[in-house]
Amino acid sequence: MIRYSNHKFKKKKNSNHKYLCYTNLLLIISILYFIFNLQKVKDKIIIEYLLVLFLIITIILSQIFWNNPIKGSTIHKIDAINGKIVILFFIMYTLLYKFKFSYLLVLFVISISFYFSDKYSNQEWCCNKHLFWHGLLHVFCFFGTFYAFTPI
Numbered sequence: 001m002i003r004y005s006n007h008k009f010k011k012k013k014n015s016n017h018k019y020l021c022y023t024n025l026l027l028i029i030s031i032l033y034f035i036f037n038l039q040k041v042k043d044k045i046i047i048e049y050l051l052v053l054f055l056i057i058t059i060i061l062s063q064i065f066w067n068n069p070i071k072g073s074t075i076h077k078i079d080a081i082n083g084k085i086v087i088l089f090f091i092m093y094t095l096l097y098k099f100k101f102s103y104l105l106v107l108f109v110i111s112i113s114f115y116f117s118d119k120y121s122n123q124e125w126c127c128n129k130h131l132f133w134h135g136l137l138h139v140f141c142f143f144g145t146f147y148a149f150t151p152i
Contacts, residue, residue: 023138030145113137
């Protein structure tokens with residue numbers, strides 16, 4: 001005789017959001033890249049130090065949020081605003097001071113990833129498609145940071 005209990009039929013909570021904690025931690029590599037290249041470049045622009053500070057803040061906020069992502073929560077709003085501001089600063093700095101044509105491809109993938117992350121999050125918060133595209137966004141933002149920190 002097979003016995004079924006009600007708890008087996010409950011929808012499991014998706015815990016795939018934890019992967020975004022890991023993709024966000026890639027930014028630590030960007031910070032280390034900046035630090036190890038300090039000796040190679042004598043005239044580091046002060047803005048790059050500010051960008052590193054932004055990355056540290058972004059890592060902390062993102063870790064707090066993606067550990068328990070509650071849509072519309074205060075930390076969600078703070079993390080979203082911070083992320084958009086930091087991305088904007090990186091893009092502006094890189095386009096103005098470190099531009100390379102290959103950077104346009106990175107910006108294209110960032111834009112596409114942002115679009116689909118937003119689209120799927122509006123359909124179903126933290127569904128696998130939302131998390132996939134948002135993780136891809138993290139990865140390509142990580143790639144984009146190297147353009148800002150690469151010596152000319």
